[in-house]
Amino acid sequence: MHPGHDQIAPPSPAPEPAAPSRPGRRPAAWAAGLLVAVPSVVTGCRLLGTDAFTPVPQLLSFLPWLTVPAGLALLLALAARRRPLAGWAALVVAVTAWFVLPYGPDTTTARGPxxxxxxxxxxxxxxxxxxxxxxxxxxxxxxxxxxxxxxxxxxxxxxxxxxxxxxxxxxxxxxxxxxxxxxxxxxxxxxxxxxxxxxxxxxxxxxxxxxxxxxxxxxxxxxxxxxxxxxxxxxxxxxxxxxxxxxxxxxxxxxxxxxxxxxxxxxxxxxxxxxxxxxxxxxxxxxxxxxxxxxxxxxxxxxxxxxxxxxxxxxxxxxxxxxxxxxxxxxxxxxxxxx
CATH class of the missing domain: 3.60.10.10 (Endonuclease/exonuclease/phosphatase)
Structure with a gap:
C-alpha cells in the first residue's frame, strides 16, 4: 500500500438470514395452549378450594383424567420449543397429579376394645x-x-x-x-x-x-x-x-x-x-x-x-x-x- 493512498475498508459481510421456524411449531403451540386451558382452570379451582360454578363442578369429577390433556400439552409445547408454555403445562400436570392422592388421614383414632x-x-x-x-x-x-x-x-x-x-x-x-x-x-x-x-x-x-x-x-x-x-x-x-x-x-x-x-x-x-x-x-x-x-x-x-x-x-x-x-x-x- 503506497503512502497517500486512501484506505478502502473491506465490505461488511451481509447479515445472515433468520432461521425459518420449522413448519408445525405454531400449530403445536396453539394446540398445547388449548389442551392445557381446561386443566388449568379446574386444577386452579381445586387448589383454591372452590367448586365455583358450571362447568367446574362437573369437570372436577374428571380431575384425575385431566393429567392426560395436560401431559399432551406439555409434549406439544416441548416440540414447539415454547419454554414458558411447557413450564406451565408441567406445573399443571404436577399439581393435578398431586391432587389425585387420597384426601384426609389414612387411619382413625379409634380407642378401646x-x-x-x-x-x-x-x-x-x-x-x-x-x-x-x-x-x-x-x-x-x-x-x-x-x-x-x-x-x-x-x-x-x-x-x-x-x-x-x-x-x-x-x-x-x-x-x-x-x-x-x-x-x-x-x-x-x-x-x-x-x-x-x-x-x-x-x-x-x-x-x-x-x-x-x-x-x-x-x-x-x-x-x-x-x-x-x-x-x-x-x-x-x-x-x-x-x-x-x-x-x-x-x-x-x-x-x-x-x-x-x-x-x-x-x-x-x-x-x-x-x-x-x-x-x-x-x-x-x-x-x-x-x-x-x-x-x-x-x-x-x-x-x-x-x-x-x-x-x-x-x-x-x-x-x-x-x-x-x-x-x-x-x-x-x-x-x-x-x-
Missing part, C-alpha cells in the same frame, strides 16, 4: 330398578345396615317383605322415583329427623355394641347446571349434621353423595364432622362407582360410607347390581368402645 363388628352396604337402586338384585346381594353378603337411595314405594315394599327376618327395622323417607330412600337395620332403630333435601335423607339412631350410633343416609341432588346452588346447599346441610355430632355419638353416614373428594363441598363435609371415607381408609379412594351401564366405564367415586373416629375399617368392596348405574359399596367396620 372392639365393641362390635358392623357390615354396612349402601346402594343407589336407580328408581327401584335394582331392587331384586339388591335383595340377592343382602342375602349373600349379610350386611347389618343397608342404605338404599332412589327406593320408591314399590322398592320399600319389596325390601320390607323380602328382608323382614334379617332386617326388621327401618327408617324411611316415602317418595316416588328418586325421592324415596330407606335405611334397613338388623338393630332396633329410633327415628330421627331426616336431613331436609329434595331427595330422601332419612335418619335414625341404633344401639350397637352398647353405643348409640347416629345413622344418616345422604343423597343430595346431582350437580347438574341448573341445580348447583341446591347441590351445595344440601351438602352443606349434611355437613351441618356432621358438625353437630363431631364430638358426640359415633356416626355412620352413607349413600350417593353426588360428589367426590375433588369437590370442595364434600371435603368440607369430611372436615366438619371429622369423618373418614371408608374407601380411603381401605386403600380404594379412587375406585369409581358411577356411571355403570354407560358408553364410558365408571370414572368417579360418588358413593361413600363415611365413619367417625370411633370406627376402624377392615375392608371395602364394590358390588355391581343389575338395573342401576351405580356400584354399591360394602364396608366392614369395627366399632370401638372408646375410652
Amino acid at each position: 372392639v365393641a362390635e363388628r358392623v357390615r354396612v352396604l349402601t346402594a343407589n337402586v336407580e328408581f327401584g330398578q335394582a331392587t331384586e338384585d339388591l335383595v340377592r346381594a343382602v342375602r349373600r353378603e349379610r350386611p347389618r345396615l343397608v342404605y338404599v337411595s332412589e327406593c320408591d314405594r314399590a322398592c320399600v315394599r319389596v325390601l320390607t317383605a323380602a328382608l323382614a327376618a334379617s332386617h326388621p327395622h327401618r327408617a324411611v323417607v316415602d317418595g316416588e322415583g328418586p325421592t324415596g330412600s330407606v335405611i334397613l337395620s338388623a338393630y332396633p332403630l329410633t327415628a330421627r329427623p331426616a336431613i331436609p333435601a329434595a331427595m330422601g335423607m332419612p335418619g335414625a339412631t341404633a344401639r350397637i355394641g352398647g353405643r348409640t350410633v347416629q345413622l344418616r343416609l345422604a343423597h343430595p341432588v346431582p350437580p347438574v347446571p341448573y341445580l348447583i346452588h341446591r347441590w351445595k346447599r344440601e351438602l352443606r346441610r349434611v355437613a351441618d349434621f356432621a358438625a353437630a355430632h363431631r364430638d358426640g355419638d359415633p356416626v355412620l353416614l352413607a349413600g350417593d353423595f353426588n360428589a367426590s373428594q375433588d369437590h370442595a363441598a364434600f371435603r368440607s363435609l369430611l372436615d366438619a364432622g371429622r369423618l373418614h371415607d371408608a374407601a380411603r381408609l381401605a386403600g380404594a379412594a379412587r375406585t369409581p362407582t358411577w356411571p355403570r351401564e354407560a358408553r364410558l366405564p365408571p370414572y368417579v367415586q360418588i358413593d361413600h360410607v363415611l365413619v367417625s373416629d370411633d370406627f376402624r375399617v377392615r375392608a371395602v368392596r364394590f358390588l355391581d347390581l343389575a338395573g342401576t348405574d351405580h356400584r354399591a359399596v360394602l364396608a366392614e367396620l369395627d366399632l370401638h368402645a372408646g375410652r
Whole structure:
C-alpha cells in the first residue's frame, strides 16, 4: 500500500438470514395452549378450594383424567420449543397429579376394645330398578345396615317383605322415583329427623355394641347446571349434621353423595364432622362407582360410607347390581368402645 493512498475498508459481510421456524411449531403451540386451558382452570379451582360454578363442578369429577390433556400439552409445547408454555403445562400436570392422592388421614383414632363388628352396604337402586338384585346381594353378603337411595314405594315394599327376618327395622323417607330412600337395620332403630333435601335423607339412631350410633343416609341432588346452588346447599346441610355430632355419638353416614373428594363441598363435609371415607381408609379412594351401564366405564367415586373416629375399617368392596348405574359399596367396620 503506497503512502497517500486512501484506505478502502473491506465490505461488511451481509447479515445472515433468520432461521425459518420449522413448519408445525405454531400449530403445536396453539394446540398445547388449548389442551392445557381446561386443566388449568379446574386444577386452579381445586387448589383454591372452590367448586365455583358450571362447568367446574362437573369437570372436577374428571380431575384425575385431566393429567392426560395436560401431559399432551406439555409434549406439544416441548416440540414447539415454547419454554414458558411447557413450564406451565408441567406445573399443571404436577399439581393435578398431586391432587389425585387420597384426601384426609389414612387411619382413625379409634380407642378401646372392639365393641362390635358392623357390615354396612349402601346402594343407589336407580328408581327401584335394582331392587331384586339388591335383595340377592343382602342375602349373600349379610350386611347389618343397608342404605338404599332412589327406593320408591314399590322398592320399600319389596325390601320390607323380602328382608323382614334379617332386617326388621327401618327408617324411611316415602317418595316416588328418586325421592324415596330407606335405611334397613338388623338393630332396633329410633327415628330421627331426616336431613331436609329434595331427595330422601332419612335418619335414625341404633344401639350397637352398647353405643348409640347416629345413622344418616345422604343423597343430595346431582350437580347438574341448573341445580348447583341446591347441590351445595344440601351438602352443606349434611355437613351441618356432621358438625353437630363431631364430638358426640359415633356416626355412620352413607349413600350417593353426588360428589367426590375433588369437590370442595364434600371435603368440607369430611372436615366438619371429622369423618373418614371408608374407601380411603381401605386403600380404594379412587375406585369409581358411577356411571355403570354407560358408553364410558365408571370414572368417579360418588358413593361413600363415611365413619367417625370411633370406627376402624377392615375392608371395602364394590358390588355391581343389575338395573342401576351405580356400584354399591360394602364396608366392614369395627366399632370401638372408646375410652
